Amino acid sequence: MFLDGKEETSFLPKTLKFFHRASFYCSYLRYFDFVIETYNNFPHSSGIASSASSMSALALCIMEMEKKFYSSLKEESFFLRKASFLSRLGSGSACRSIYPGLVVWGYHKSIKGSNNFYAIPYPYKIHPIFQNISDTILIVDKNPKKILSSKGHKLMNNHPYVKDRIKSANKNMIKLISILKTGDFRKFGELIEHEALTLHAMIMTSRPYFLWIKPNTLHIIYTIWEFRIQSKKNIYFTLDAGANVHLLYPIQERKYIIKWIYNNLFSYCEKIIESFVHK
Known part of the structure; x- marks a missing residue:
């Protein structure tokens, strides 16, 4: 892993754990080696959701791979739901970072479609x-x-x-x-x-x-x-x-x-x- 062009070994344990969890739902990951080059415009691990941005980005990359492997995967809503589900395996906040705008994660009886497994776009009227x-x-x-x-x-x-x-x-x-x-x-x-x-x-x-x-x-x-x-x-x-x-x-x-x-x-x-x- 490289952050801003420099190797960053401190990120490896969390990232490896994420890939291990994700491989149960994306078995093809086990057949690849990965080099990850990333950058950020704000400091990491300081309390402004750097892990959310990293895990959601990785989840989206994985789903782009999956789209190439399975030509039938064309439905965008499924693509985003699974990306949200995968990113949650690395960081709870990350599952909300898949979508733009207002997002809901976690089941609530007053919000249709809300659940604990992946986030959804906020479904109701917004002023x-x-x-x-x-x-x-x-x-x-x-x-x-x-x-x-x-x-x-x-x-x-x-x-x-x-x-x-x-x-x-x-x-x-x-x-x-x-x-x-x-x-x-x-x-x-x-x-x-x-x-x-x-x-x-x-x-x-x-x-x-x-x-x-x-x-x-x-x-x-x-x-x-x-x-x-x-x-x-x-x-x-x-x-x-x-x-x-x-x-x-x-x-x-x-x-x-x-x-x-x-x-x-x-x-x-x-x-x-x-x-x-x-x-």
């Missing part, structure tokens, strides 16, 4: 305000995390609060369906912030307990809260399993907000990555 969302990523710490996401997930198995956490997540999904339909960005933002803080609260109360967030993560959060009260702007944060911060806001407000971000938050982070979510 136009959510079809173009700016996502500005603040890299607070680009170093690999001391506790990787996979280990963090394992700590949830015996967590005393995990059952209530699952109930809360399901209730929030019901709320989100309504929010996505009506276009209430404030309620959307409050919900994603609550979800992000709940995730980190679970990690802080696990055994062993630890913190993914850094002091500058908290500086950013408090600064956003103060700015939102003063400006009435729709800017909200979310956190993955790490110290880095995603800022989500409507693309219509981007010109004003992006200027404010560089003027007020740049000092708290090592790098700013500008992106957007487009359906």
Whole structure:
């Protein structure tokens, strides 16, 4: 494996495990040797889903191979479903990265077609305000995390609060369906912030307990809260399993907000990555 042109042996164990699991569903993989050359425009293992991007890319490559072997494989929906299923064997988040736009992974009684084995495109009405969302990523710490996401997930198995956490997540999904339909960005933002803080609260109360967030993560959060009260702007944060911060806001407000971000938050982070979510 090569990352940005340099051999990267630290990725091999996880990748080999992924290929081993995938070979049960794609037996032809056992007859090949692979050289993987990859690159990324953001730091890996730092809590902004680098494993999701890598495993979903690998799954799509495998399915492109399968399409060449089986001429009957022409249905795009099956192609994407199986790619999502395979990528989940390497990273849960990866199964959502197969599709553009809003995606659902995990069975929920209120979402038709949802299941635990692969992700699906969100099947219901989406208000136009959510079809173009700016996502500005603040890299607070680009170093690999001391506790990787996979280990963090394992700590949830015996967590005393995990059952209530699952109930809360399901209730929030019901709320989100309504929010996505009506276009209430404030309620959307409050919900994603609550979800992000709940995730980190679970990690802080696990055994062993630890913190993914850094002091500058908290500086950013408090600064956003103060700015939102003063400006009435729709800017909200979310956190993955790490110290880095995603800022989500409507693309219509981007010109004003992006200027404010560089003027007020740049000092708290090592790098700013500008992106957007487009359906």
